[in-house]
Amino acid sequence: MKERPKEPFVPARRHETLRRELVALLRGETLTAKELSGMVGISEKEVLEHLEHIKTALHGKLVVTPSRCLECGFSFQKRERVKKPGRCPVCRSERIVDPAFSVEAGD
Template identity: 35%
Template structure:
């Protein structure tokens, strides 16, 4: 299938099958915003879970670079600050399909 014929969600799933990436990295690659990457990732997660391939979208949680907090409620989110120490130095989640 040519790239022009693929949907955004198909291109996202293909990218996640190749290597883990953050929403910002995927946004640049797919010409989207990081927020829209996360919205599409939710749908991709449901789509791959409903197939016979045993694939799933895995999310490494965002992590505070100052205190190490990584117990965020919503893994598919771009937190602006750490709820534990209030630092704004929070890494993005990393997504992959395995």
């Protein structure tokens, strides 16, 4: 029995680059990586990678609402990474709210 060759993967057609699309979504709203993932159709991990680049490219205009522990209320204010932390350094809880992102209105 002869197997048919696999069809090549064809990415979705986009009018803007993915990063520009993410920035446009974040201009008027505060969204988590999970919400952005659903809106643009890529994995949450990929969104986080793009957010790291956007953070550098926008020179501080990416506003990060820090993660917060649901058990003790600890806020991860000084955290530089955009990824959600694994556990709270104070109470060791893993119940942590995802960080949220928005873009400051610019010139």
